[in-house]
Amino acid sequence: MSGGIARGRLTEERKAWRKIHPHGSVARPESLPDGTVNLMVWHYTIPGKARTDWEGGFYPLTLNFIEDYPSKPPKCKLPQGFFPVLYGEGGVP
Numbered sequence: 001m002s003g004g005i006a007r008g009r010l011t012e013e014r015k016a017w018r019k020i021h022p023h024g025s026v027a028r029p030e031s032l033p034d035g036t037v038n039l040m041v042w043h044y045t046i047p048g049k050a051r052t053d054w055e056g057g058f059y060p061l062t063l064n065f066i067e068d069y070p071s072k073p074p075k076c077k078l079p080q081g082f083f084p085v086l087y088g089e090g091g092v093p
Helices: 004-019
Strands: 026-031 037-047 058-064 075-077
Touching: 004 026, 004 037
Parallel strands: none
Antiparallel strands: 026 037, 037 058, 058 075
């Protein structure tokens, strides 16, 4: 894997996330079997908002970054069948 602007930016954003992030939210880059980290794929969990039907739930999504990040946004994917307004494969319209 090359260094690249995207990986450098994601490394800095990871450091910032560790210091300050929304309460209850979890975001981690993908861990590979050899123990290394893939900064281009992140697993994120959003807690349900208090006093709503979503309260108490934790809602996963995956962020797939491309080498053009931050000029182009990551692809966001929720589990298939998770929410009715998603594309069939779980992509966000």
